[in-house]
Amino acid sequence: MTRREELASSLAAGSCLIDSSSTPQSNLKSALLTRLDKFYSTTNTLSSVNESSSLEVVQLKTASEAIGVVERVQRLIDGPNEEVEELLLGTRDLSQLRTLLSIAFRWGTEPLLARVLASWPSTSSGGTSGSRIIDLTSTPEDYQRLSAMVEQLLSLVFPEGGPGRISTTLITETILHRHVADVLKPSVVVGWLPKSLSTESIVPVEHIRPITMRLMAILPPSEVIMALGNVMSSINSIAYVRRTCGYLLSRQLLRPEGVRGLCAAVFGDAENMDEIQLEKLQHIARVLSTPPSGMKSEEYFTAIIPRIIDLLKDDRHPAFKRAAAFALSQMLTEDNSPTANAILTTLHGPILLGMNRENDTRNPTSDTTDVDDTLGILTILIANSDPSPKFIQSLLSPIIVALYSHLFRLESVRTSDPSLKESARGLLLTWSKIASTAEAVEILWSIVESSESISIDSPERLALLTPEDLKQADESGELEPNSNLLNLYPDPRHFADFLKSTSRPDVLSDFFVRLLEAYRDSRQHSDDNPVGALLYLQLIIQMQGMISDGSSTTGTGIFKKPTQVLGFIRQALDTTTSEPSSNSENKTNERSQLPQFKLSGLSLAHADETGSDADSDDELLDSERFTADDEMTETAINLLLSLLEANEKLSARTEPILNEIFSLLEHHVLNGPEAVRTVAREARMVMTVRLAGEGSAPTKPSTTLSPEDEARQTYQQALKLLQDPILPVRAHGLLLLRQLVSPKSPPLEPALLPAIQEIFLQSIHDDDSYIFLNAVQGLAALVDRPGGNVLKKLVNDYAKGLDGIEGGVMSQQEVDVKLRLGEALSSVFRQCGDTLSVHGTLIVPPLLTVVRSRHAPTTLRTSSLSLLADCQKTQSLSLLPYFIDLSEGMNDLLQVEMVTFHPGSEKKTENKGEKVEEKALTRESAPQTMDRNPTSTNSKFPPLRRAALHFLSLLLQGTTEQIYESSFGTNLFPSELLQRLKITLSYISGTDEDMLVRVMARETLEQLAQLEQAVIGL
Template sequence: MTTRRKELSQALAAGSCLIDSSSTPQSNLKSVLLARLNKYYSCLNTASSSVNESSSLEVVQLTIANEALAVIETVQRLVDINPDGLKKENEELLLGTRDLSQLRTLLSITFRWGIEALSMHVVSSLPSTSSATPVGSRIIDLTSTPDDYKYLSDMLDRLLALVFPGGVQERMSVTLITETLLHKHATDLMKPAIILGWLPKSLTTESIVPVDHVRPLIMRLLTILSPAEAIMALGNVMSSINSIVHVRRTCGYLLSKQLLRPEGVRGLCAAVFGDAENIDETQLEKLQHIARVLSTPPSGMKVEEYFSTVAPRILGLLKDENHPAYKRAAAFTLSQMLSVEDSPAAIAVLTSLHGPILRETEKDSGDPQNPHSAADVDDTLTTLTILIANSDPSPNLIQTVLSPVIAVLYAHLYRLDALKTSDPFLKESVQGLLLTWSKIVSLPEAIKALSSILEDSENVSNVNPERLSLFTPEDLKQADESGELEPNSNILNLYPDPRHFVGFLKSINRSDVLSDFFVHLLEAYRNSRKRAEDNPLKTLLYLQMIIQIQTVMSEGSSASEIFKRPTQVLEFVRQALDTPPSLDTSSIKNQERRPQLEIGSNNHLGDDGDPDEGSDSADSDDELPDSERYTADDEMTETAINLLLSLLEANKDLSARTEPSLNDIFSLLEHHALNGPEAVRNVAREARMVMTVRLAGETSVPTNNNSNKTSSDNEARETYQQALKLLQDPILPVRAHGLLLLRQLVSPKSPPLDPALLPAIQEIFFQSVHDDDSYIFLNAVQGLVALVDRTDGAVLKKLVSEYTKGLDSIQGSTMAQQEVDVRVRMGEALSSVIRQCGDALSIHGSVIIPSLWKVIRSSHTPTTLKTSSLSLLADCQGTHSLSLLPYFVDLSEGMNDLLQVEMVTYESRKDEMATGTPAPTIDQNPTSTNPKFPPLRRAALHLLSVLFQGTIRQIYDSSFGISLFSFDLVRRLRITLSYISGTDEDILVRVMAREALEQLNQLEQAAIGL
C-alpha cells in the first residue's frame, strides 16, 4: 500500500471514530462525545485536546466539528488531483460509497456544531431590527464574542479552501466533497460568509473586522452555482437571519444580481416551484412572491435598464411548455407590471411585446396587404394568447396589451382570410383575440382603435385608378367573370376592404360600437369631402364603409342621425324586423292588422293568427335540416334586436306608451321568436320580455290615493317593482331572480295581492314559459300553478288554449319544428299545473279534457303533440281520477280503436327490415302527422294502464267503478292487447301491452269480488 493510500485510510478510520455509534449507549451525550474524541486521538496517535469532563457540551461539540473538518481537509488534499501534476499513485485514490456517506456526515457535523453554533453567537451580538420579542430570556456572554468570531472566520476560510484551494483566481477543486458542499451546504456556507464578509464599518471593533477576502470567493461561488441554486441559497439565508440589516441588504443585492443573469428569471421560478418536469404548482402566495421580487429593481441600477433586461426574459417563460407553473407565474407577474399604467415596468413589457411588429409596420407601411412581418406577428400572437389565457380575467390587462396592436392584428386577420391555405388555428387565434378585446374595451377606446385601422394607412390602395380607363373589352370580360365588377367587390384594392371590415364590425357584436363608429364614418366622410387636399381614395373608402354598414344594418336607410335619437333607432329596428326574407308580401301587409301590445291581452308567443297567413308563411323547406342555418339576414336581425335591447337598457323610461312604434316592433318580434335561428329566438324573447315588463311597470304605478293601503300591500308592490326592474337586466341570473320574486309574490303562502297586478304577472309568466333556461322555465310554471287558484281557473283556461289552439285545423299540419317544441314546452307547463291542482281538478276537468281529446282526434295534429296530449290525460287520471269520469268510456274505446288502427306488426315491417332500411322515428320527424310512430301507441297504453289502475282502486274502495267497464269493452280490450303484445314491431309497446293486459285481469278479478 502506498503512503498516500495509507494516509487516506488512516484519515477515514479516524473520522469514523467521530461518528461511531456502535459503542454502548449512554445517557450523557457529553460523555459519549468525549469517548469518541479519545478514540479519535488514539487512532491518530496524537495527544488529546484540553477538552475534558469539566468542559461544556457546546465546547465538546465545537471540538468535534473542528476535528471533523480536519479529517475532511486531509481527505480532500489526498483525493484532489491537480490536472497539471497527475501521478499514477494519485489516480488509485478512490472513495467508496461508505466513505462518501461518512464524509457527508462529517460535513453535517462541521456545519451543525461548528459553523451554525458559532454563527448564532456572532449574530446574537449584532444589533437587530426585528421588533419581535424573543421567547424566554437568554444570557449572552459578550466576552467570548471575539473568540467565536475568530474561530468562525478560521473555519469559514478552511471550508472555502476546500472549494478554491489556490484562491479566487485559481482552479476549483473537482471532488465529491466539493460537489456536496456546493449542492447540499450552499446555504450553510453563505450564511457565515455574508455575516462576516459584508460586515459594515459601524459594527467593526478591534477584534471584529470584516473578512474582506471572503467576498470575491462568494461572488465566484455564486457564478458557479445555477441561478436556481444560488437564489434558493440566498433566500434561505435572508429568511433565517432577516433581522440583521446588513445581511438582509446583502442578500437582496446578491439576489438581484442573480436575476440579471441570462437564466435568472427561470432560476427564480425553479427555486420557488422546483425544477421538475410538468409541475403545476400555482399557489397564490408563490405567484405573488415571484411578482414582488421581479417587480423590485435593484438599488443603484436604473429602473428602465432593469425592466428592459428582465421583461423579455419573463415573456420568454410564457412559451415554456414543460413547466406550466413557470408560465402561470410569468403571466401573473406581467399582469401585475401592466396594472400600473405608464409605469417603467409596463412600458418595458409593452415595448418588448409590441416592439417587433410595430417596427415592421413602420418600415413596411407602404404595402397594406402585407404591412408587417408575418413571422413577428405570429410570434407576438402566440405570446398574447398565452398571456391572456394564463392571467386572471382582467379587462384592463386585455385592453392594455391588445389596444396598441389592434390595427396590426386586424391586418393579419385580413391577410389570413385572403389566403385560402392559411392556418385555421392561427386564424381562430387572431379572431379570438380581436373578439375578446372587443367584448371588454370601453367605447371611446374601441372607436379610437378602429379608427386607427382607417387612418394609419398611408396608401389606401396600391392600384392606379387610371388602370380602370385602360380596360379592354377582353379585360372587362375577365373581370366580370372573376367577380371584380360585382357591387361589393374591392376593385380598387382598398385597405381595409370595406366588406371585410364591416364583417369584422358585425362579428364583435357591440351595437354601441357599431352605431358610434357609423356616426364617426359619417363625420369623417363629411370632413374629407370639405378638404380638397385629402386623398380621394380615402374619401372613397369612407363612402364604401358607409354603404356597407347601411346595406347590412339599415336596409338602405341613409339617415345620418339614425343612431342618435331613440325614435330613429326604433325606426331602424322596425325596418330590419319588418322585411325578413322568410316573410312573404301578404304576411308583411298583415302586420298592420296585428293588435297593439297591452297587458293582459293574448298577444304573446303563440298568438292565434290568420290561418291563411300561417299556411302561406309555412314552406316545405322548413322541414329541411338546413332550414336553421344562420344566414346574413339572421345576423342582421340579431344585431337589430341587440340594438333594441341596448336602447331599452339605456333609456329606462322608454316603453310602448312613450314610443308607439314599440307596439309594431313587439308584434314583429313574435315571428323571429318562433321561427328564427336559436340565437335570434333567444334575443327576440328577451326583447319581448323587457318590453312587456316595461309596460307592466308603468301600468302598476301606485296612485296618490293610497292612504287605505296596508303595510303588506305596500311591501308587495315594492317587491313587484323590484322584480320588474330585475327582469329587464341583460344578465340571465338577475332576470331569473326577478322571476323568482314574482313567483314568491303569488305563492299561496303570500298575502293577498292587488288584483290589478295579476294580468301583468300572468303575461310575464306565460312569456317565461318559452324560455330555454330551465330555471326560468320552472319558476314560470310554478308561478302559473300559483295563479290558478288566484284567478279562478282563468290561467288554466289560457294555458290550455295556448297549447291546443290551431291543432285541429290545417295549421297543425304545417307547423315548423320550433313551434312544435314550443307547444311541447307549454304541455310540460300544463302537466305541472294539472299535478298541482289536486282535487280541484274536478272543477277544471271540463276545460282541459275535451280540448285534449279534440287534439288527439284531429288528423292535422303532429304525432308529437298527440303523444303529449295523451300524457296530459294520464296526468289528469293520476291527479284526480273522478275528473275523467264523464269521459271514461269514450277514452277507453278511443284508445282501443287507436291501438287497433295504428298498430304496426312485425310481419308488415319484415320486408323493410330485410333491406336494411331503418324505419323513420319521431325524433327525426317531430312535425310529422304520421300516427304509426311507436311513442303514440306507448302513450295510449300508458293511459289505459292508469285508467285500469284508477278503476281498480275505486272498486276496492267503494265498488263505484264496477259499472265503468262493460263486459263487451273488456272483451275487446283483451283481444286488442293480446294481439299487440305478441305482434307489434316495438318491443316496448309489446311489454306495455302485456302489463296493461295483466292490469285488465286484475280489474276483472276486482269486479267479481276476488
C-alpha cells in the first residue's frame, strides 16, 4: 500500500469515529459503539468493547482510537519534503483531525486525570501524615493510561523525543495553539509527581519533564503563562501542582518576554487604559515583586527589573505601560530595600555613566542612546504613577546633576530630538517644583562644583586662545557676548536660563548669595583653580543680566542693591592690576586720594602723552595675550554694564565705589586685550555720560542755545548713542562726533577733544565700513586742531613693537590690527591733502624704521612702504627733506633682498613639458608666498621689492617735478647716489626672478633718467 493510500485509509477510519451521517442515536453509548464497530470494520481489527461496557470505557476507547488515527496521519505527513509534498490535507481533513484531537482530550486525558487526582489527598504533602487512601483497583491503570496518552500527545510535537526536531505539520500547530493547557495539565501531574505520592505502580514519568520544558520554551510566554494559570486554577487543591506551576511561572517571567507575557495573560491585547482594574495592577505587581523560591532576591530583581522598565516603552499597549509603572512605584515605596536599590541602579546607571563619558575628554563622542532611552522611561514612569513628592525625590534627586548635563548636551546640538529636550527639561522642572529650598540649592550647587574637573592646564580649554582658533570662533559666532569661549561647564548662559525657568525666587536668591561667597573665597585661592573663579564670575554676570533685562519676575531685593556686587567688580578689576601684596595697601591709599573724574574729559590726554613717550614695546605681547584673568576682567566689566543698565540712577554720586572702579578701568583700556579694552572703554563712557547727565543744567529752549551749548549737547547725545548695542545707532553717534569736529562746526570745548579723539581711535578697529570711514574722517579733521596729536598717535601705534625682536613673533591677529591701523593712516593721509607737508617729521622716521627692521613681518614692511608712497602721492613736499635717506634706504633694500634667476634652469624646466608641471602642482610643500604667510619675516618675498620700487619711482617722479617747479640746486642730489641707484636698478631689471620686479625696475630707471636731466637743467 502506498503512502497516499495509507493516508486515505487512515482518514477514512478516523471519519468513522466522528460519523454523524448515520441514523442519530438518542443513547450516546449506542452511538459510540456503532462508530467503533464501523471503525473496526474499516481497519479490519477486533473490537474490545461491547454493550456490557460502561459509557466511560466506551468514551475512553473512542479517545484512544482517535489519538491513534492522529498519530498515523502525523507519521505519514511528517516525513521529508520530497516524500510528503503530494500528501496534502484538505480543509475537511484538517477539521476532522481537530475533532479527533478534541475527542482525545475530552474523553481521554481529562477523565483519566480527574480519576487519578480524585484518588490523591487534596492537602500538601508536608501537612499530610498517616496512611493515604488510594483506590488500587483502578488508579494504577488510569495513571498508566494517562501517562501513555500524554507521551502520545507530546510525540505529535516532538516525534524524535525532547532533544529532537519539532514537527511542522498542521496537527502540531493545532496542538500548540488550541491545546497547550490540555497538554500541560496532565504533563505536570505525571512528570512532577513527588516521591511522597509514588508507589510501585505509580511512578513519576521523569522523561516527560524535559519535553514539557521544551514545549513551554518554544511557545510565547503569554500563552504558557495563561496555560499554567489555567492549570493552577483547575487543580488548586493539589499542593505539588501549585508549587510546580509557580516554579514554571517564575521561569517564564525570567524569559526575555516573560513580563510582557504576564501582562498579556492578565489584560489581553485589547485592554484599554481607561478600563484597567486596580485588582489586575495589584496582581501583576504582587507577582513581579515576589522572587521565586530557591533564587536570591538580588539575582531575580537584577534580571526582572530591566524587563519591567522596557515595558514602559510599549506604546501599543497602554495597559502594559501602566502596569509596569504601577509595579515599579510599588517597589520604590520601601526606602533602601534591595528592590528599590535595584530599580534606581538600573534607571540611574545609564544617565550617570553618560555624564562620566561626556566629561571624559578621551571619549567625547560616546554613544548616548541609553541615556536618551532612560529619559523617556523616567518621563513615562512619572506620568503613569500616582503623584508623590517622596517618589519623585527618590527617583530624580540622585541624578539631577547628570540630567542637567544631558539637557545641556541636547540643547547644544541643533539636530537633537526635540522630544528628548522636552523630556529632560520636564524632569528637571518637575523636580524643582517639589524640592525644598535647601535641597534645591545644594543639588544645583553640585552642578557648579562638577566643573572642578576642568583645569587651566587642559590643552582643550586653552586651544581657543590661539589666534587661529579665535578667528574660527569669531566666524562661527562663538565670540558673541553670551558665548562660552573657554568651554566652561556649566555654561553660564544656559545655566542662568535654566535657573530662571524654575520660577523659584527663593532658590534663585539663596543660590546667588552662595555664588558671590564662593567667588570671594576663590579669589583668595586663585592659584588652586583659576577657571573655577572665572566660572563663578560668569554665572554672576549672567544671573545679573537675567534679572536686569526687565522680563523676569523672579528677582528679589538682593538684585536691586548693587553695593555688594560692585564690591566684587572692584575686587576682580583690582586683582589683575594691583602690585604684590606688600604694596597693595599703599596703592589702595593712593587710589583713595585720586580726584573724581570730571565731566570735562576722560582723563585720556595725560595718558596719551605719557603713553606716546614711554616704551611699551615690551608690554605688547602681554597686552594681546588673553588669559583667564582677562576673561574674568571682561565678565566683571560686563557685569558693571549690566548693573548700570538695570539701575538708571546708579552713578559715582550714589555709589562712591564707582570712582575707584573708574580709575581701575583706565589700566584695562590702555593695557588689556582687545576684548577687554572694548568693554572697558564702553564702561568708562557709560559712567562718564551718566555722571555728565546728572551734573548738566536743565535744557534751555533751542532758540536760546549758544553755539557752545549746542556743541556740548551734540557731544552728550553722541556719547549716549555710542552706547547703544544697535549698530546703526552707534554709527549715527559717531557721525555726530565727526560733524562736531569738522571745520564748519561751532567752536568746541578743547577739554572734550581727548575723549573724542579716543573714540575715533577705537572706532577705526570696527569691522563696519561706515563706522571706520567716519572715524577716519574725524581723525583727519582733528589733525590740524590746536594741540591735536592724531598723526603722532596713529603712527606710534602702528610702528610700536616692530623694530625689536618682538616683531618677529607676532600672531596673525596682531598683524591684522597693524594693517588696520595702516589702512586708517592711509585714509588720513589722503584726507589731509596739502597740509600733510608739515607733518613729515612725525611720519617718515617711524615708517622708515619699520621698513629697515628685519624682525618685522614682511607684510608690515611692505605696508610701511605703501604708506610712504601714499604720503608721496598726497604731498611730495612732506618727503623731500628725506630724499637722500629714503633713496639710500631703497637702494640698500633692493641690493640686499634681490633674488636672481638662471635662464638655463628656466629653459630646462620648460623643456620637460607637462609632466614637470603636474609634478610641481602635486608637491607636498607648495611655494611659500607672503599672502600665505602674513606673519613671516622672509624678506625675499617679491611684494617687498615691488613696494620699494613703486615708492622709489614715485619719489623720483615727485622730486623731479619739484626740481622743475622750484629750481632746486644740484648739490641736494649727490651724483654718487644717483649712480648707485642706476647700477642697482639696471642689475635688477635684468636678473631678478620676478618678472614684475624687472618691469618696475626698468620704469624706475626711466624716472631716474628724468631726474638726472632735471638736475643738470635739461
